[in-house]
Amino acid sequence: MKNELTNHLVSVSIEAENRFNTLMKQYKNSYKLLSEKNKKDNHFEWVKLMNNYKNMAEEIILNELIYV
Numbered sequence: 001m002k003n004e005l006t007n008h009l010v011s012v013s014i015e016a017e018n019r020f021n022t023l024m025k026q027y028k029n030s031y032k033l034l035s036e037k038n039k040k041d042n043h044f045e046w047v048k049l050m051n052n053y054k055n056m057a058e059e060i061i062l063n064e065l066i067y068v
Contacts, residue, residue: 016061023057 028034034053039046
């Protein structure tokens with residue numbers, strides 16, 4: 001039982017991390033304000049936006065895990 005639970009938790013963790021990385025890549029590619037140029041030009045705004053999108057991605061993943 002212990003190994004099955006551990007394997008399941010590791011699997012869910014890996015899936016969630018992959019989903020998070022995919023969402024963040026999509027956000028970075030979709031929004032011009034998240035570009036590397038804007039990161040250099042307007043760092044504080046870029047960090048604020050990245051934190052917002054990070055929170056959105058985490059919320060999406062949590063909702064997907066709850067309803068699966």
